[in-house]
Amino acid sequence: MDAVLFDMFGVVAMDQSPVVRATMVEYSGHGHDAFWTAYWAPRQDYDRGDLDGPAYWKAVGEHLGEPLTSGQVEKLIALDLDSWSRVNEESVALVSELSGAGVRLGLLSNIPAELAKRFEELHPHVLDLFPTLGLSCRIGHAKPEPGAYRWCLERMGVPAGDVLFVDDNRANVEAARALGFHGHVFTSVPELRRLLGRG
Known part of the structure; x- marks a missing residue:
């Protein structure tokens, strides 16, 4: 992708x-x-x-x-x-690899303002991996609302058909697919690696 x-x-x-x-x-x-x-x-x-x-x-x-x-x-x-303050280091490692390979990355998170501030304090190295940072409390849209996905698309500068959306919530993935995204319901990092050809 x-x-x-x-x-x-x-x-x-x-x-x-x-x-x-x-x-x-x-x-x-x-x-x-x-x-x-x-x-x-x-x-x-x-x-x-x-x-x-x-x-x-x-x-x-x-x-x-x-x-x-x-x-x-x-x-x-x-x-x-x-x-809510723990990161998945295995996932972060994969995102870092994708970033290094030049894959365009975005993050779309349903996250309230206090938690967004906490993550900026504790895990800036994680948030910095995503040039497009769609934090619901700051964009005025929360998944599965279409506006949340469209906000990210506009800033990523690519059509929905060129984007894989990864979420552990099936309803959020289905909402993205309805807008033309490719979708993957996340269950594990190894499975996602295989899907991305990085296994």
Whole structure:
């Protein structure tokens, strides 16, 4: 492929830490299912930048039927950031190889502002690999909204048919395919290497 557009979490970065996820549920004082239903309900608005951290967690509290105190919000923001802060070094190595080979690269991530800032502080070497950096909180679109993919295409300067979109979420991949991208549902780095001819 002439260009590859990567998802962040679950591909270049790790999914949420199971240990921190459990800590968040325990700290909330709610059941697992109730907490995660409330957590995800307003997440798209948070990722898109329509809500900041305190407003997002206020919305989570409303879904739980129990307002969160400012202290609880502060703690949950910190735990949430910690849960998403690990990179997949195996994936980063592959992206580095592609960059060195001259493949045009982009990153399209559903990521709220606080987490984007955290990644810039902790992993600038990772973000610097992507000349096109589509962070949802800064572009006003979040996957699977078509505007998110189109924003990246415009900046990558290539037609959708020349781009492989890689994401671990099938719905996001299908949305990209509907716009003419090639799509790959990520399961492992070795599988992606084989697809790219770098196995």
